[in-house]
Amino acid sequence: MRIVGGANRGLKLAEVGEGDAAAHLRPTSDRVREAIFNLLQGGRFGDSVPGARVLDLFAGTGALALEALSRGASEAVLVEQGRVGQRLIRENLRLAKRDGQARLLSLDATRLTANTEPPFTLVFLDPPYGKELGTQALGAALKGGWLAPEAVVVWEEAGPMMPLPGTGLLDRRSYGGTTVTLLRVEG
Template sequence: MRIVAGTHRGLALASVGKGDAGAHLRPTADRVRESLFNALSGGRYGDPLSDAVVLDLFAGTGALGLEALSRGAARVTLVDDGRVAGKLIRENIAKMRVETLVTHLRCDATRLPATDAPATLVFLDPPYGKGLGARALASAVAGGWVAPGALVVWEENAPQPAPEGFSPLDTRRYGDTHVTLLERDG
């Protein structure tokens, strides 16, 4: 795994091999991440990366949030309570030398604390097929984490319906990964 583009392009991230099933780590492949970020940068959704405040739920290695940071995001909050994920996140933040721009919240993504700094871009990559994505998104909204007009990028094993308060924008398929793009109403 590596940072695909931006100021940290080519930087190798901490490896998890083929993932860690016990910890539900299933890193987004470089080529899927590259395709996804190319779609986000294509202008169809405005400019969601420049100076973005990013929330990465079920962050795993932190690769999605860190890629956004490399491509112009202002700051990133990575949320994952896994022990293995925490170690990988700390390693990757140190490799990028972005400690002042990244916060790692070690908590359950479905039970977020309140914030007064809502995100303009949300990555949601829960363990597939467990219904955790909708719960985490609801928790993020309730805690003030999702700004009106925020773009949500939701990875799952199937396209996801837009929850109340969100409008569907697009769905994309990359192998067995489906990405649903939503916009927060408001």
């Protein structure tokens, strides 16, 4: 697993090891990550990455947030509850030398409370597939004021996801067993 674009292009990231199988992490493949960023930076929806405040829910290894930082996002908050994911995120932030631009919140993404900082403009949502956790997390983020008006949400799941109230569908693409749904927060 590598950063596929930007300042850290080619950087090899720490990955789930053999002893970490019980963590059930499913990092976004390089191919899907590249396709996501081509959508975000391809002009059809504007250029959502440069200067973005990134919220990465169910951050896993942190690859999506790190890819955004590599491509010009200003800062990132990575939300991960699992210990293996937290360890990998810390290691990957160190490898990419992005500690000053990113921070890890050890929280359950489905139970976000009221946000006390500026809202986020780009959100990655990559929950365990098929468990409705993405719906819960996005609902909590919307309710808690975590998302800026016009924020772009990139939601990975096993199948197409429907917009929640307060969001609208931008696009939907399938890559093998992964469906990426792009939403925009209504402003």
